[in-house]
Amino acid sequence: METVLEIEDLKKYYGRQGNQTKALDGITLQVMEGEFLGIMGSSGSGKSTLLNCIATVIEPSSGKIMMKGTEIHSLKGKKLAAYRGREIGYLFQNFELIDNLTGRENIMLPMSLHNVSDKESSKRLSRLASYLEITDVLDKFPSQMSGGQKQRVAAARALIMDPGIILADEPTGALDSRNAKTLMKKLAGLNQDENATILMVTHDSNAASYCKRILFIQDGRIFHELRRDTPDETQQEFYDRILKVMSQLGGGSANVL
Structure with a gap:
């Protein structure tokens, strides 16, 4: 299996020596092709900083990120524009759709920016819209969509270029539990059926239970790792293990299962 993303001793410090905040303090990890990896941790643990470094929104202080x-x-x-446009698909918490564009136009925007043919664009759009169950909102504007529909349109936009990796930043954060479950089932299905590689930052244990592996971050460092024992371990059993680690994360204990 191919290594899609490799991160080596990644650090991001803010402030000057003596008064530094270590947002990332030596993170090393790999993401393999077809993996669904979750990143969990309390607020301020460095989760979103890590994602933003991978997305080249933030420049790390030191370390390597290899795609x-x-x-x-x-x-x-x-080359940087091509990386941002073709290698990564970014799924934001608050959708980040353009209000005066229809669902179809929002989804197709990356394709037009990167000069993908109309035939290929239409083929990909049709397949994704059908899978994500958004065919009926393609000609609607974001203001005419529910939160769940907006996030699935945003997911289609993130996936339309068939990126090397999908970066999902708290994708269920603005959704109610029913829409969150629908979205996570769709993302897990894409991972399973299309071999989509997904790196998702979340604080939601329910959302995390759809992942195959989870890294827990505390104070800018990897604190613990969980792997789902597929196919023997049920999603509920994995969820229970996630809760156990999260409770001990809060207490600062390193003695986790």
Whole structure:
């Protein structure tokens, strides 16, 4: 199995020596092709900072981020634009749809920016819209959609370029429990059926239970790792194990199962 993303001793410090905040303090991890990896931790643990470094929104203080063997922070100009547009698909907590574009236009925007043919664009749109059950809102504007529909449209936009990895930042954060469950089932299905590689930051144990592996971050460091014992372990059993680690994370205990 191919390594899609490799992170080595990643650090991001804010402030000056003596008064530093260590948002990331030496993170090392790998994401394999077809993996559904969750990143969990309390608020301020460094989860979103990690995602933003991978997305090249934030420049790390030190360390390496390799995407399919290429050091991403050495990319400039067109190569950087191609990385952001083609290699990563970003799914935001608050949808980030453009209000004056229809669902179809929002989803197709990355395709037009990167000069993908109309034929190929239409084929991908049709497949994703059908799978995500958003065919009926393609010609609606975001203001005419429910929260769940907006997030599934946003998911289609993140997936439309068939990126090397999908970065999902608290994707269920703005959804009620029913829509959150629908979205997570769809993401898990894409991972299972399409071999989509997903890295998801979440504080929601329910959402995390759809992952295959979870890394728990505390104070900018990896604190613990859980792997779902598929196919023997049920989602409920994995959820229970996640809750146990989260409760001990809060207490600062390193003695977790």
